[in-house]
Structures are given as structure tokens and as C-alpha cells.
Amino acid sequence: MKSIRISHLLLLSTAGLLMEAAEVDISKLPPAATKSGVKFETDIKPIFEKSCVKCHGAEKQKGKLRLDSLEATLKGGEDAPNIVPKDSAKSTLVHSVARIGEEDDFMPPKGKGDPLTKEEVGLIRAWIDQGAK
Numbered sequence: 381m382k383s384i385r386i387s388h389l390l391l392l393s394t395a396g397l398l399m400e401a402a403e404v405d406i407s408k409l410p411p412a413a414t415k416s417g418v419k420f421e422t423d424i425k426p427i428f429e430k431s432c433v434k435c436h437g438a439e440k441q442k443g444k445l446r447l448d449s450l451e452a453t454l455k456g457g458e459d460a461p462n463i464v465p466k467d468s469a470k471s472t473l474v475h476s477v478a479r480i481g482e483e484d485d486f487m488p489p490k491g492k493g494d495p496l497t498k499e500e501v502g503l504i505r506a507w508i509d510q511g512a513k
């Protein structure tokens with residue numbers, strides 16, 4: 381009886397994981413910017429300062445995540461890693477700012493600030509694809 385219940389649980393959690401993966405349709409991501417030499421300090425930090433740092437900085441660390449330095453950004457939050465260097469399409473931070481996948485994970489959250497533009501998302505993608513330096 382006990383083993384039946386355990387396998388049932390395993391099945392359920394596997395199905396849950398599959399569903400979560402299927403919800404993120406990466407074909408909906410805007411393309412990476414074509415700019416080369418994209419760097420955190422010059423290209424990405426200004427975007428995060430404008431749209432993210434009030435909730436992910438010195439004052440508040442929502443989801444245990446800070447985005448006010450390269451080191452903290454790469455370290456990630458509660459559900460780290462949020463960034464997979466060289467693979468922006470697999471980076472959950474990119475899914476969040478592109479507003480694909482789970483609505484609860486959209487960043488900035490619904491009604492809590494303007495969504496990033498396609499250009500900004502593309503720049504973040506290029507930065508990650510180029511190694512997140």
C-alpha cells in the first residue's frame with residue numbers, strides 16, 4: 381500500500397515538472413540583440429536599476445534576489461540559477477522579463493511597473509549568450 385502511494389506521488393511530481401517545462405514556449409522570446417561586447421556594468425545594470433532594483437537591491441531582496449551587482453545577479457535568488465551563462469533561452473530571468481511561462485513569475489510583476497521592451501529583453505539575452513560578463 382505504502383509503495384503504491386509513493387509511486388503515485390512520484391508520477392504526480394513528474395507530471396508537474398513536465399507541465400512546468402511545457403508552459404515556457406521559448407519560441408515566443410524576442411531575439412537576442414546583435415550588439416557585441418554586451419557587459420553588465422554598461423548595458424544591463426541601467427535596465428535593472430530602472431526596473432528591478434527597488435525590489436531586488438539594498439532595500440528589498442524579493443525572492444532573495446539582488447540585481448545591483450554582477451556577482452549578486454549571477455548568484456541568483458531562492459530558485460537559483462536564474463541565469464544560465466551562454467544560454468539565455470534556458471534562463472528563467474529571461475522568461476520572467478519576456479513575460480512567457482507562468483504569469484506569477486512575470487517581472488516586474490503585473491501592475492508593479494512597465495514591462496521591459498523587446499529591445500531590453502534582447503539586450504539581456506545577448507549579454508547572457510555572450511557569457512554574462
Ligand code: HEC
Nearest residue numbers: 431432435442443445457458459460462473487488492493
Ligand atoms: C515590485 C517589486 C518587484 C519588481 C519591480 C521586480 N521584481 Fe522580481 N520579484 C519580486 C517578487 C515579489 C519576487 C518573488 C516571487 C516569488 O517568490 O513568488 C521576485 C522574484 C524574481 C525572480 C526569481 C528569484 C528566485 O530565484 O526565486 C527573478 C529572476 C526576478 N524577480 C527578476 C526580476 C527582474 C529582472 C526585474 C526587473 C526587470 C524584477 N524582478 C522586478 C518583485 C519584484
